[in-house]
C-alpha cells in the first residue's frame with residue numbers, strides 16, 4: 001500500500017512544536033487537528049522507509065479534553081496513508097509502549113501533553129524499537145512540508161490491552177511483608193491502570209486522584225515539583241503508610257515519598273533499585289543522567305555495578321541503554337527504565353511495582369534505609385533563562401575555562417566539574433531557552449563554595465547567576 005500517489009500540497013507545523021523529544025503545542029494556538037492528520041501521514045512515510053515489516057501502528061491517548069479529537073485526526077492521517085491502526089484508547093504512555101511490543105507493531109504514537117498545563121497537548125512517537133527524537137522529528141516536519149505523502153487505505157481496530165498490561169505489571173511483584181501504600185495519579189492518564197494494579201497487589205492501598213480528569217482539579221500531575229506531592233505526603237503520614245507513589249500526567253515518570261513523607265528524588269530511588277538488579281546481575285552497567293547525585297554513582301560501584309553517566313533526556317537514555325544492553329537506567333526527573341525482566345522503556349507503573357517489592361523485602365523502614373546512604377547537601381535542579389542562541393555557547397565557554405584550569409571535568413552533557421568534596425553541573429536545556437545547574441557537596445560550606453564557583457563562571461560569560 002506504500003509508495004502510492006503523493007498528495008498535493010504540504011503541511012507546515014508551527015515552528016515551536018517539533019521539539020527535541022516530542023511534538024508539543026498549545027491546542028488551538030500552535031497545535032491543531034490538521035497537524036495531527038499531517039503527522040499521521042508523515043509518520044506513515046517514515047514507517048515505510050525505515051520501519052520493520054509491520055504496517056501496524058498503535059495509537060493511545062491521555063485524558064486531556066483535546067485528546068479524543070487529536071487522536072481521531074491522527075488515526076485518519078495514518079489510515080489514509082495505508083497504515084493499519086490499533087487504537088488502544090485511554091491510558092498512560094507506557095501502556096502504549098507495551099501495546100507496540102505486545103502486538104509486534106511497527107510503531108506507536110501517544111497523544112499526550114504529559115505533565116503540562118491542561119490546554120497543552122502533543123505526541124510521543126515510537127518507530128520500530130526506538131523513540132523518535134531530534135533529527136527524526138525534524139524529518140517528519142520535512143516530509144509534511146514537502147507534501148511527500150503516500151496514499152492507501154488502512155484498517156482501524158480498537159484493541160483492548162489494559163487487562164494484559166495490568167497483569168504483566170502485577171506479575172513482576174516480588175514482595176515479602178505486606179505494605180500500606182498511598183498512590184496518587186494526579187487525575188492523569190495512569191489513574192485507572194493504577195487503581196486496577198493496586199487491587200491486584202497484596203497489602204492495603206489508598207488511592208488518590210485516580211479519576212482521569214484532564215482539567216487536573218486536585219494538583220498538577222508533575223511529581224518532580226514538591227508542592228504536587230503534598231497531598232500524598234499528608235496521606236502517607238495520616239494513614240501510617242510504608243511509602244507513597246505518584247505519577248506524572250502520562251505515567252512515564254514516578255515520584256516516591258518514604259514513610260515519614262520525605263521525598264525520594266529519582267536518583268535516590270535508583271540507588272535502591274540498582275542494588276536489587278545488581279544482586280542478580282553483578283557487574284552490570286547502570287545508567288543515570290548527568291544531574292544525578294554522586295552518591296548514586298558511588299553506590300552503584302559499591303554494589304558491584306558499573307555506573308555510567310549519560311545525557312539527560314528520556315529518548316537519549318533509552319537509546320544508550322539499548323546500545324550497551326544496560327538492565328536499568330534512570331533520570332532525576334523520575335523516568336526509570338527497566339530492561340531487567342522488562343522492555344527497557346520508561347514505565348512509572350512498572351517502576352512502582354519494583355519499588356514496592358524492594359520496600360517489602362527491606363529490613364526496617366524506607367526512611368531508615370535512606371538515612372544509611374552517605375549524606376550530602378545538594379541543590380535541586382535549578383533552571384534559569386538564557387537565550388537559545390547563547391545557551392550552548394555559554395556552556396562551552398565555561399567548559400573551556402575549567403578544562404584550561406585543570407579541573408576534573410565530565411562533558412557528556414554540558415559541563416560537570418568534580419572536586420574533592422562535591423561537584424557542580426551546568427548544561428543547556430534541549431527543549432527551552434534555559435540553562436540548568438545543580439551543585440552537591442559533603443557539607444554546607446562546600447556547597448556554598450561550589451555555588452560561588454559556578455556563579456563566577458556564569459558571570460564571566462555575561463550571565464546573571466540565578467538565586468541558588
Ligand SMILES: [Zn+2]
Nearest residue numbers: 114248250252
Ligand atoms: Zn510524562
